Amino acid sequence: MSTIITRSRITPTMWMVVPLLIVMAIGFNLPIIMMLAKSFVQDQSFTFANYIDLIEMPVYLKVLVNTFKIAAITTVCCVLLGYPLAYWILGLSTRWKIICLAAIVVPFWVSILVRTYAWIVIMGNSGIINRSLLELGWIEAPIQFLYNEFGVVIGTINVLLPFMVLPLFASMTKIDQRILSAAETLGANHVTIFWRIFFPLSAPALAAGAVLVFILTLGFYITPAILGGGRVPMAANMLDLLINQMPSWEVASSISVVLLALTIILFMFYLRFTNEEKAR
């Protein structure tokens, strides 16, 4: 590399990074560091009290556990729904592939607020499902789909499923069809071919997608706020409360730091899985 030769002098091209560097440092790195510092301070002295509070106060622990639970449920559902969808699209003709992919990408570009609102129309007490069931006489009173965990999970899956399906599909298209043909030639039936060859080859992309969905659910704010109706507290909504309603900044920063650390750790796994896939 020519790095060794030019390392000593700063070329004009390198100055071009400086404005961005300054803005990022002021607007991003510094605030994150400030938050980190704040989480270790109480009454102007260094302490771990803010973190001990998280474990000892049942309120905080309950919300954190609840967040992980919803993230886990969402991730499992996205795996179970996303994999068959990607696999099905793979077998379609080029034209239908494009139509299906467009159907997955378009909601991506529609505001989360709009998509969340639609679920009120669909699943609300006077929504489509409940009114249809009532008219058919199958139920006596509307079923409570919203303002509970079920509603939040449905809304979250709907928003995050494309994050799973799109990379998974891209990885599936890269699997060499000749390997599958070779297995067929050697007498394997298609169930064996799928489970022994195709699935293991697509597993890293599936794992990467699952980790991504999990990370994104951890910080979800809008869907729990609207479809949970305040009854399904998740970490992000608690942060909102701690900052905007009852100023408790130190605890808010310790929760943020925990979430941030988790995100970074999980993202490392995500990178490992995607690298594994590239190396394949």
Next chain:
Amino acid sequence: MTLQFQTARLPESAFQLDLLTKKINRLLLAGIGIAVLLFLILPVFIVIPMSFSESSSLRFPPEGFSFRWYVRVFSDASWLAAIKTSVVLAFLSSTLALILGSLGAYGLVRGNFIGRDFWQSNFIAPLIIPSVILAVALYFALAYTGLLGSFAGLLLAHTLLGVPYIVLIMSIAIRSFDIRIEQVAFTLGASWPTMFLRILLPNLLPSAAAAWIFAFVTSFDEVVITKFIAGTYETVPKKMFNELVLQVNPVITAIATILIVISVLLMIVAVKMDQKSKAILKADN
């Protein structure tokens, strides 16, 4: 499938069983696939017809046909103010992000850096970190500097959110643009500004436009950070969110439909631009 004559050597019954299960599995898979796809696009197809409803109930299919909710949006001063704030904010922040991000991407790609990957991931980090964490951090920092609830603070936050898209898209575009073309321009006596205006800009413009649109839409769509730091400023998503939490209001369907139409149009433009830039870069190679 092209090799079926080989598999035919299997005992006849086993082969037929395999074919049968294959058929059943295909049907099952198609059923699941179509159901999941419908689940994904259902919300989009619910909201658009609702916006033309005559009544204020949430009934679907909507009753009657009218533009009353659209009229309501455009005659309500607070919605108009929110639209104006959103457009100005998205325009300024995406433009700022484009300038900073493109310069940064060029420096990163063409310069010799120690820890280039580190800087690159630092610039992309706002995309990966949950926005609520960034919201908390920015809240503290802006409160500390007294910029909480100011337009400047909002602009800074939205610029940060646009930077990752710009850096990602522009890095790819710059990397695939042959550096020798730039060197030839210098050899032939072009100054830096000339080279930039006559060589780089025309070639990178489609990518830059696509990246700008990404940043614009990101800013226009942002709720969480805006809600934490905007103070009295109302953007369209913030106002929508606040109304959704309080009550279900059909005006939102009209706004939503307008947003869907604009985002889909912008997406088509962005994709077209990206294809064009790829075509240019291919022609160069």
